[in-house]
Amino acid sequence: xxxxxxxxxxxxxxxxxxxxxxxxxxxxxxxxxxxxxxxxxxxxxxxxxxxxxxxxxxxxxxxxxxxxxxxxxxxxxxxxxxxxxxxxxxxxxxxxxxxxxxxxxxxxxxxxxxxxxxxxxxxxxxxxxxxxxxxxxxxxxxxxxxxxxxxxxxxxxxxxxxxxxxxxxxxxxxxxxxxxxxxxxxxxxxxxxxxxxxxxxxxxxxxxxxxxxxxxxxxxxxxxxxxxxxxxxxx
Numbered sequence: 001x002x003x004x005x006x007x008x009x010x011x012x013x014x015x016x017x018x019x020x021x022x023x024x025x026x027x028x029x030x031x032x033x034x035x036x037x038x039x040x041x042x043x044x045x046x047x048x049x050x051x052x053x054x055x056x057x058x059x060x061x062x063x064x065x066x067x068x069x070x071x072x073x074x075x076x077x078x079x080x081x082x083x084x085x086x087x088x089x090x091x092x093x094x095x096x097x098x099x100x101x102x103x104x105x106x107x108x109x110x111x112x113x114x115x116x117x118x119x120x121x122x123x124x125x126x127x128x129x130x131x132x133x134x135x136x137x138x139x140x141x142x143x144x145x146x147x148x149x150x151x152x153x154x155x156x157x158x159x160x161x162x163x164x165x166x167x168x169x170x171x172x173x174x175x176x177x178x179x180x181x182x183x184x185x186x187x188x189x190x191x192x193x194x195x196x197x198x199x200x201x202x203x204x205x206x207x208x209x210x211x212x213x214x215x216x217x218x219x220x221x222x223x224x225x226x227x228x229x230x231x232x233x234x235x
Contacts, residue, residue: 022053023091024072031066031082035059038087056091060084062109075116076102076126081210084109089129093117100124107131108148112207114141121163133187134165134172140181143207151189156199156207157181166193 026033026048033048036059046052048060054070062068062084070078074093080086090103100117106128118139119126127136130146130153140160146153155164157179164185165176175193179185183196184203 022055022073023088023093024054024070024078026050026052026054026068027071028067028069030068032063033066033068033080034061036061054088056088059087074100077114077116078104079112079114081110081112084111086111098124100126102126104128105130106144106146108146110143110145112141112143113137115139115160129167131170132167132189134167136163136165137161153187155179155185155187156204157183158204158208 027050029048029050035046035048035052035054037044037046037055038057038059048068054060060068060080062080062082064082066082068080070080072078072091078086085107087105087107089105090101092099092101094100100119101124103125104111104113104127107130111128113128115126115137116139117126119137121136121138125136127134128144130144132146132151133153133155135142135144135155137160140162141158142160142162143156143158144153155162159181161181162179163176164179164187166173166187177185177193177196179196182199182204184199185196187193
């Protein structure tokens with residue numbers, strides 16, 4: 001084969017391989033939300049729409065009134081609420097080699113994850129980091145919030161269990177607190193932390209209803225649109 005043609009062929013295969021290496025898609029979008037690719041030198045910004053592909057290294061930012069539901073290729077679900085910033089630091093899902101590692105960074109706002117995959121917490125991990133905690137799960141439905149102004153993080157567990165480790169000077173402290181279903185754990189900038197407490201029923205209902213409301217409004221919008229969005233993309 002002509003050397004020039006060989007280089008073109010290899011380059012094409014390389015491009016096609018990585019062009020398909022996305023990890024999720026935006027399935028519900030309300031309000032203003034942006035995807036910022038941190039893998040590119042220019043940190044390209046893209047307005048998120050239904051069907052927008054999500055890659056490892058992406059930063060997702062929502063404005064006031066914004067909401068994004070992302071369904072990952074492994075069926076894990078990530079719901080990002082308004083005024084939030086979440087970075088997909090790592091997303092490894094290689095079933096062939098039994099490698100499953102996820103790391104999300106919540107810099108501000110609120111993220112709710114419904115983890116369908118199972119993680120052992122050792123070789124395979126699913127963690128969400130804020131500036132003050134690391135929340136690790138094995139498979140559960142939970143909410144993480146971070147108040148950047150007051151430097152306070154909260155973990156609310158809807159189903160399952162979450163191990164929360166506090167950070168000291170941005171490093172793991174070794175102090176891990178188990179948070180069970182129906183509990184809330186608030187971490188403040190203090191050396192002494194309170195124990196998890198039961199989530200007040202009205203608070204849990206409020207948090208869950210917000211996510212349900214976004215889904216319901218999305219369905220209502222689809223039913224009233226005269227021309228449905230075409231989200232079909234070439235794989």
